[in-house]
Amino acid sequence: MRTPDRPTIADVAATAGVGTGTVSRVLNGGVNVRESTRLKVLEVIKRLGYRPSHLAAALSRGSARTVAILVPHLTRPSTVARLAGALAVLDEQRYDTIVCNVDTREQRDHHLAALTARHRADGVIVVSIYLDKQHLEAFHRGAIPLVTVDAVAAGVPQTIIDDMAGGRLATAHLLELGHRRIGFVGDAIPRGEPDLGFTSSRRRLLGYRRELAAAGIDPDPELVRLGPHGPAVAAELADQLLRLPDPPTAIFAASDTQAMGVLSAAERRGFPVPGKLSVVGFDDIESAALLNLSTVRQPLEHSGGEGARRLCALLHGAKVRPIRQQLPLRIVRRSSSARPGLDLPGGGPSHLFAADASRMPDERGRSRSHAFRRVSDIRLGGQNACRMEWVA
Amino acid sequence: MRTPDRPTIADVAATAGVGTGTVSRVLNGGVNVRESTRLKVLEVIKRLGYRPSHLAAALSRGSARTVAILVPHLTRPSTVARLAGALAVLDEQRYDTIVCNVDTREQRDHHLAALTARHRADGVIVVSIYLDKQHLEAFHRGAIPLVTVDAVAAGVPQTIIDDMAGGRLATAHLLELGHRRIGFVGDAIPRGEPDLGFTSSRRRLLGYRRELAAAGIDPDPELVRLGPHGPAVAAELADQLLRLPDPPTAIFAASDTQAMGVLSAAERRGFPVPGKLSVVGFDDIESAALLNLSTVRQPLEHSGGEGARRLCALLHGAKVRPIRQQLPLRIVRRSSSARPGLDLPGGGPSHLFAADASRMPDERGRSRSHAFRRVSDIRLGGQNACRMEWVA
DNA sequence: GTGAAAGCGCTAACAC
């Protein structure tokens, strides 16, 4: 056994000359306790530096109010937006959240096994990760409350978008502008390095094809380029497209991150955007607004929040309806897409960063309109600075 | 009491016809258990769908192997990089991590109170948040293992950078290029909305001033503009600078995010970068490489990892040295900064995205050089696509 | 090797 170090509730009770039940009552709400007793107990707690054990309380109470959230590639802007949305809700609902970041299949399986084999969390949120039969079966057997976000899973409450429709949306937007040769840059699983089961890029590609077909355009396999996710790879893929004898006049990228790579390639190859090349992304991450990237917006933060909310409902014993919650998509038209053949002599100014910055979203998607006023020349670090007051 | 629902170790023991101790041994390592017994117990566990309670085990064992990490503004790229770094280490050390995101002082104090008032986590990592005497005292009283990352705190193991030196580095870089009128865009606390105690922008400003002074340049208060963190505000502040009768030829932004706002403003005002305006940021987030932003690189992910490592050491009962761990800084020269007066007739191509994309970092800062090879025209979604194989 | 039993630190009935 360990050395008895930290004071326990019994120590407090003894010192205060009361029973442990009373101390417990003081700790939780303090109802049915005489004020003088309460004060005395509180005083002893402070004096002894007593800190109740969450572990013991949770065990005794029968619930830890802890959930786990499994996210892939934490550093991706879309992932972190979803995570933030979930955390906000869970925080408000007073749940602690264990975050499991996953970059490989091994990590995924490791965390999934840990979460299902033992009772670690009251419930689990799985984000953008494909769960196979085995995984689902494990959750089912353990009767572990589970929801997914951005991932379909049979019988599991899920918050998703229609990626196929999104692909059509983006493509339709470009078709509408008059483009006929439209390229696609998206994800492919690197050889021998199977991914986490992301399927969104593939479904967006499907939408792209459907929409082209609907417009009576013959699909040109040359115009579809797939590679591992990331801006650098996307740039290379786009570069391949731009080097084609008959390059596309527009490129639809499966994510904003990849669209940024496409923009990069366009700049390098001397394809002014949108003059000579239109670009459309997907997600509407914060940088998209900054770069004036036309894109298909999906409610990222909201999706995380909804997943969390639905898990909470599940934990309350409520039925969650509908099982498959589909969030809306919409095209956001910015200046990276325009009619083809707009190429101005001299190239014209790049569209990048060209919009009214005062309408860009700042922290957490809140869009602000700004007004600044010089308040004073304040002293900062021993010297003067011009301090601007921000007025909402 | 609750209804006895989930099977317990006692159920398993009874069903298997063994004692609970044996089941426990099977669960943990399985030493000193006859193979036949082990197998039988395992079989019963599976049959009953028994899942050991982490809570009970942790309580009995005396440790939950759980740490908490407090981060501000989770969605900021620099924050998420630090978090990812910490999670990677904690994961490897087999700690579960409770993530607390904090956007306001109230949230900060709420989480800090929760973490110190009760024994929830074995240790705490505080990232980029200023802890005042009260906070520190609470940790001290509770003898709660604590480390900070990107935040100074008396007597607490901390992993930091020298922001002042970083400010000098950026400024020196611009001075070296020949700039004399250098603007600064950084953070100021919005009125009546005190922040989380970020101090880095202020210290970078200090470095900027020191370096200017060392170069014998009179500080011009007009050239220093402060406002709430974010690209939109930074764009507005930069715009104010560019509208000055005698605008700066270079701007140092206190973060890459703000530098992106500065780039945006430059584009709008028709200040080609770096022809008419040089821009230097701070952090070297992923987008910085993509945008060819010159910047002061700090090891973000590594800082989180180091914080985690040091907390683990603390939890092992080891002494952590040095208390103040300072990580290196270096200037990264990209094409957003150049000699002043390089403005080409016609504006010239924007520097943005102009670099060799194949040297951009992809996932998690790994820098890759690329080689693609067309592998095959594979079938995807019922149609052909050109699949590229990526060769390292 | 294995079972019995004593905790781990708390909550919640229950009696007074």
Next chain:
DNA sequence: GTGTTAGCGCTTTCAC
């Protein structure tokens, strides 16, 4: 109002 006590579900001696 308050003290007592029986668990919560596990780990870990300690005999056998």
